[in-house]
Amino acid sequence: MSYEALPHRFAGRTPIAAARDAHETLEAGAGSGTTYRLAGRVLGRRGQGKAVFCDLEDRTARIQLLGSADELADEAFAALKGVSLGDIVGVEGELIRSRRGELTLRLTGYQLLTPCRLPLPDTFHGLKDVEARYRQRHLDLMVTPESRERFAVRSRIISSLRRFLDDRSFLEVETPVLQPLYGGAAARPFVTHHNALGRDLYLRIAVELYLKRLIVGGMERVYEIGKNFRNEGVSFKHNPEFTMLETYEAYADYHDVMAMTEQMVAQAALDALGTTVVVVRGESVDLAPPWRRLSLGEAIGAACGVNPLEGARDEAGLRAVLAADGVDTSRDRTWAALVDHMLSHYVEPHLNEPTFLVDYPVELSPLSRAMPADPTLTERFEAFCGGMEIANGYSELNDPDEQHARFEEQAAFGRAGDDEAHPIDEDYVHALGYGMPPTGGLGVGIDRVAMLLTGASSIREVVLFPAMR
RNA sequence: GGGCCGUUAGCUCAGCUGGUAGAGCAGGGGACUCUUAAUCCCAAGGUCGUAGGUUCGAUCCCUACACGGCCCA
Numbered sequence: 001m002s003y004e005a006l007p008h009r010f011a012g013r014t015p016i017a018a019a020r021d022a023h024e025t026l027e028a029g030a031g032s033g034t035t036y037r038l039a040g041r042v043l044g045r046r047g048q049g050k051a052v053f054c055d056l057e058d059r060t061a062r063i064q065l066l067g068s069a070d071e072l073a074d075e076a077f078a079a080l081k082g083v084s085l086g087d088i089v090g091v092e093g094e095l096i097r098s099r100r101g102e103l104t105l106r107l108t109g110y111q112l113l114t115p116c117r118l119p120l121p122d123t124f125h126g127l128k129d130v131e132a133r134y135r136q137r138h139l140d141l142m143v144t145p146e147s148r149e150r151f152a153v154r155s156r157i158i159s160s161l162r163r164f165l166d167d168r169s170f171l172e173v174e175t176p177v178l179q180p181l182y183g184g185a186a187a188r189p190f191v192t193h194h195n196a197l198g199r200d201l202y203l204r205i206a207v208e209l210y211l212k213r214l215i216v217g218g219m220e221r222v223y224e225i226g227k228n229f230r231n232e233g234v235s236f237k238h239n240p241e242f243t244m245l246e247t248y249e250a251y252a253d254y255h256d257v258m259a260m261t262e263q264m265v266a267q268a269a270l271d272a273l274g275t276t277v278v279v280v281r282g283e284s285v286d287l288a289p290p291w292r293r294l295s296l297g298e299a300i301g302a303a304c305g306v307n308p309l310e311g312a313r314d315e316a317g318l319r320a321v322l323a324a325d326g327v328d329t330s331r332d333r334t335w336a337a338l339v340d341h342m343l344s345h346y347v348e349p350h351l352n353e354p355t356f357l358v359d360y361p362v363e364l365s366p367l368s369r370a371m372p373a374d375p376t377l378t379e380r381f382e383a384f385c386g387g388m389e390i391a392n393g394y395s396e397l398n399d400p401d402e403q404h405a406r407f408e409e410q411a412a413f414g415r416a417g418d419d420e421a422h423p424i425d426e427d428y429v430h431a432l433g434y435g436m437p438p439t440g441g442l443g444v445g446i447d448r449v450a451m452l453l454t455g456a457s458s459i460r461e462v463v464l465f466p467a468m469r
Numbered sequence: 470g471g472g473c474c475g476u477u478a479g480c481u482c483a484g485c486u487g488g489u490a491g492a493g494c495a496g497g498g499g500a501c502u503c504u505u506a507a508u509c510c511c512a513a514g515g516u517c518g519u520a521g522g523u524u525c526g527a528u529c530c531c532u533a534c535a536c537g538g539c540c541c542a
Contacts (some may be wrong), residue, residue, distance in 0.1 A: 024471045047504090047508095049500070051502035064505070068503095069502075084495090097505055098505090102504085102505070104503090119480075120480075121479075121481085123494080123495080124480095125480070125481040125506095128482095129480085327542075334534040449506080469536065
């Protein structure tokens with residue numbers, strides 16, 4: 001088969017679902033009198049000699065085709081008899097319902113548009129090999145309807161988030177992926193090199209510090225949806241590149257941001273699924289506001305008996321609590337790292353319902369504003385659902401001197417062996433010197449939200465081409 | 470990083486106590502005018518993840534490694 005002889009286009013086609021929907025009430029054995037042109041991939045074939053039945057599938061639906069020697073030209077019928085599973089074809093004919101009750105296009109025209117030259121996976125059992133589904137996503141999408149739907153949900157989530165923010169006068173912006181200095185999160189970066197500039201650059205681990213410069217500049221409400229890169233292990237909830245939404249709103253604090261977060265995620269669920277109720281790890285969970293709010297210290301205290309945020313910073317004491325439960329703390333170099341470890345060990349896995357943990361220690365939150373009543377804590381929250389962190393936000397620290405001091409403290413953590421400590425960003429501190437209004441900021445892990453709304457138990461199910469070894 | 474499990478035809482899977490492999494679907498050829506996991510006939514398809522070891526003989530037992538899954542850290 002010469003590709004040059006194959007059509008370059010197929011005009012006037014109707015989505016299969018639209019053709020089906022228009023004739024749902026057609027009776028068995030009856031014709032609709034309506035002619036359609038359909039195109040898609042052949043995923044089933046049942047030969048009958050002088051009659052051929054196929055199943056044609058496009059993005060919207062599947063429908064049966066019936067081609068008979070009586071109604072097709074000899075050449076077209078011969079071509080149809082030679083069809084292979086997986087071939088992409090264009091057809092034309094009257095929509096009827098077969099005697100057995102199946103909506104069917106009775107063909108008067110048939111054209112091969114593109115052949116499938118390789119054998120398809122078993123069209124009955126589908127592609128079961130998880131590794132093959134990730135490495136050859138095109139095959140997975142072809143034969144796994146659930147997979148196609150999962151990525152359609154993901155797409156609807158992202159458009160819902162954009163609509164939500166656009167409706168509230170947020171401006172979508174784009175900031176550098178290649179950065180001279182990384183920041184905005186506790187993570188190890190990827191390093192690359194710019195030949196012409198003769199210097200190393202980092203792939204961003206967050207967009208936070210750039211978006212806040214825009215707030216200093218007076219943009220007031222900004223957001224960015226894009227890839228972040230973190231040079232860390234992969235797990236069911238970690239991919240080295242992942243999609244994050246960050247928003248910054250001038251004149252708002254973390255309470256405002258929490259309210260927006262729960263509304264925005266609930267709206268995304270409504271837009272993507274038609275409901276705010278999702279099934280998470282076997283339990284039905286409602287994402288409708290308001291979400292539960294718990295203080296971080298009390299949540300840890302309730303789970304293990306020790307509230308690490310009460311009294312003095314007792315590094316040895318926390319280490320002993322974790323060690324008593326068999327947790328290896330050898331890589332936790334600071335008191336803050338131990339608190340973070342307690343959170344992820346005792347609390348996070350059990351937060352199935354949407355929950356805001358609030359009031360994080362200052363050592364763990366170098367970019368958040370301190371609480372007036374207790375400067376050891378900050379106006380910060382993280383949102384959890386399904387045992388995962390899905391969002392993080394705070395009242396933004398806008399005091400340049402305090403920010404500089406926090407960076408210095410981070411540098412000390414770095415010298416103590418914390419390889420996720422923030423580097424000092426003098427340029428950012430300088431920008432704060434021009435005055436950043438009181439601001440509330442937010443980061444949302446889009447992949448995690450997509451997992452939540454699709455019931456996926458691995459991030460690889462919601463990332464089209466996940467990182468594989 | 471640790472533990473457990475898996476890797477056999479393009480796909481889904483069998484393969485006993487160690488004797489160099491089978492099925493269904495797909496792909497090739499043929500029959501069939503209402504089938505829908507269509508059916509029937511014929512032929513073809515394999516470095517049993519990789520490398521060692523034990524053995525007369527290894528898909529099978531042992532070791533290491535690779536890749537993947539699940540659980541723990």
